[in-house]
Amino acid sequence: MRDVATLLESVGAPPRRPALAAPEIGPWREGNVIPGVWSFEGVEPGLHVCVVALTHGNEIAGAVLLDRWLRSGLRPLAGRLTLVFANLDAFSRFNPEDPTASRFLEEDLNRVWNREVLEGPRRTSELRRARALRPVLDAADVVLDLHSMLWPGDPLFLVGASPEAADLAMQLGAPPLTVADDGHEEGLRLIDYLPPGATSRRGILLEAGWHWEEETAQRMDRVARRLLALTGLLPGAPEEARPETPRLARVVRTITARSPGFRFTRPWCSGEAVPGGTLLARDGALEIRAPEEGCLLVIPNLLPRPGQTALRIAKLEGGS
CATH class of the missing domain: 3.40.630.10 (Zn peptidases)
Known part of the structure; x- marks a missing residue:
């Protein structure tokens, strides 16, 4: 810990x-x-x-x-x-x-x-x-x-x-x-x-x-x-639950850690939007960058082991 x-x-x-x-x-x-x-x-x-x-x-x-x-x-x-x-x-x-x-x-x-x-x-x-x-x-x-x-x-x-x-x-x-x-x-x-x-x-x-x-x-x-x-299991109409407009994002790249030396450049938070080209992590000698503009970071695993998913990079549908 x-x-x-x-x-x-x-x-x-x-x-x-x-x-x-x-x-x-x-x-x-x-x-x-x-x-x-x-x-x-x-x-x-x-x-x-x-x-x-x-x-x-x-x-x-x-x-x-x-x-x-x-x-x-x-x-x-x-x-x-x-x-x-x-x-x-x-x-x-x-x-x-x-x-x-x-x-x-x-x-x-x-x-x-x-x-x-x-x-x-x-x-x-x-x-x-x-x-x-x-x-x-x-x-x-x-x-x-x-x-x-x-x-x-x-x-x-x-x-x-x-x-x-x-x-x-x-x-x-x-x-x-x-x-x-x-x-x-x-x-x-x-x-x-x-x-x-x-x-x-x-x-x-x-x-x-x-x-x-x-x-x-x-x-x-x-x-x-x-x-x-x-789904009809409980009676009555469901309570309204839309404080914000629902958004759908699709993952465009999944980063899997390959080496024990995988390190993020900083402790990124899930939901952060980053510009294209941003250096996100290094996996040994490999640099990992945001592939395009308006990328959304999804559930970074800040201490990944080799073979584990370290990060998903997503794009919002309908724009960034």
Whole structure:
């Protein structure tokens, strides 16, 4: 945490000690489908919406939200609502004294959703969990994957190649920025996973704000409830959520770190716009610059390891 703390201090960020306590999810570990998965059917037919927390075991705000929903007895009026505590094993090791250490146990659960990987011979804790969750996700019409952020930046939606997913994120409207990209070189994300026979999927990843903050959990609640209203699972019209005009940006370049010497020229923040040609980072002898005018930086990973995505560079649709 010392390197992380130094970088955060350099951008004027407060210390990253958890302000949000990890929930006690003991009552929910057994599930009513498989461990950590709860599914409820409404009295009317409708869509199947799956809300996923703890894809990364240290991103506890999503688990706080699902715990609150389960304790309150939230149920859909129509369709089916499925709540998933994804990486239970990693979350079990969450320690507020070292809160970045429990992101995963053996590999990133959000990089294993390639069909070849899921059906291949490799065996890890995360792959076992992904294989167990696969039938649950295969049955869903809409997937909302709840995440939070270590580095400073405004909340946003991430979607893959599906135009239907981008349209749904834009309808949600807050946070106002939706970024469409092709994912990571390391492997497919949960939102990129397509069930057998499917050609598209409304999978949306919400980056709701900083890790371990109550505001992040509250933002997840607002977005998820609006999604349930838009998809007809909750009664009544969805609350208006457009403090700003929704914007769609598409990633034009994804930077993957190649060497242990990858260094940004400064601690860039997600959402910053930079002029074309701006020197952003050096990866060994390689200089990495903004490829054109009006580029938007998306979720810089200020301490990337070789093979990890270090930065996505996007352009707003309809101009810069």
